[in-house]
């Protein structure tokens with residue numbers, strides 16, 4: 001067993017574009033954002049120009065509660081690059097507002113992960129000169 | 142209206158030598174070797190080719206001076222074969238070469254292979270690569286249906302044993318393998334052990350398609366396209382690989398079922414069903430994907446794929462033998478595109494009856510596939526010996 005922590009090495013970091021900048025700006029402010037449709041109120045992620053449910057272009061950025069449950073997971077032992085420390089645990093979280101996000105689980109032992117567990121977002125500065133805060137998830141006590 | 146591919150036949154196929162490293166080759170040189178091999182297999186000359194598809198297309202066009210000719214750069218396996226067939230069916234070309242090859246692009250193995258590592262801003266920082274993407278689909282299936290690592294390991298052992306007896310496989314003679322061997326290999330991305338995963342290698346591959354009314358000029362038995370289809374949900378490895386990801390047109394067909402629509406269309410065009418398939422040349426990036434494909438294509442009910450692969454159907458001599466050359470786990474995984482053609486190559490070899498190992502005797506219909514749920518696409522091609 002090992003305690004899951006944010007990656008501290010020289011990992012590949014996001015380079016926000018015009019579409020995704022509001023998302024990453026939210027992360028800098030400690031807020032997880034997603035897009036909600038003004039016409040049908042469906043939630044959309046990853047950042048898009050069209051509503052995933054009705055193709056409307058009337059999307060607004062809204063704040064997520066940051067809460068959801070683990071939908072699927074894996075535990076990686078062969079790192080994608082040497083910059084990643086193993087094991088790490090990629091998860092898909094089903095957010096309470098009805099959208100899915102890919103992230104890593106941290107703050108628990110690697111064998112504590114299971115589908116259906118409640119999790120909440122937590123932000124970590126990526127280190128280095130990049131002004132990037134990555135959303136990770138931890139188990140809700 | 143007649144069958145859309147009635148006037149098209151596959152008349153040449155060729156795999157170059159496949160190896161972990163092909164010394165002295167780069168991608169263009171090994172692809173050119175594959176192209177010349179497939180043209181020779183068809184009994185044709187380079188000057189007979191008037192249409193080219195794939196990463197080698199421009200280079201081959203120029204070097205062989207066959208221009209002006211029809212060209213597509215479509216690189217991705219079965220869609221490229223379908224595109225070449227459409228060019229012939231539409232009268233845009235008479236003899237189409239489809240060729241690709243990869244060598245020299247992955248020889249430092251500290252990181253996973255470049256084609257497994259997306260650079261996307263929503264996945265890269267989380268250490269994602271293909272094994273992890275597909276593992277997220279497999280884990281969800283295990284949760285929903287109780288699918289076991291043992292059933293996945295049985296798939297991997299079966300495919301690896303096909304490679305073990307194939308002298309042309311990169312991992313020829315490396316077995317035999319049992320499911321226990323797979324389960325005891327080191328974990329890569331839970332639930333996938335090392336032996337549940339594709340390997341990496343180098344190689345080239347090519348096909349030649351021609352007009353069906355010209356097949357008396359060709360060297361080997363023609364093989365026909367009975368039906369085909371491609372199912373895609375969007376770019377691979379940029380969005381969470383959610384089993385239940387659905388679309389607005391067919392909400393019943395979620396990403397976990399990707400390939401079902403393509404298979405339905407292919408079977409409908411062929412007038413056939415799963416029970417008619419003699420050889421399942423299914424793409425095998427990870428062991429779980431075989432279980433998923435049997436469900437998606439209607440060979441068994443949803444959730445029953447694990448039991449299905451354990452029931453004796455997938456082994457040599459079974460009703461639906463899988464991936465008979467050893468697939469990407471043992472035969473070869475040349476890179477971003479080569480292996481996506483090789484299920485078709487093997488399907489043709491099976492129907493011709495010329496496989497040097499694991500020949501399915503009397504095979505009439507082969508189902509060839511590419512892609513997988515973790516990549517949000519699956520392509521399907523049904524091949525047969527009888528002109529549709």
Ligand SMILES: [Zn+2]
Nearest residue numbers: 037040051054
């Ligand atoms: Zn909407």
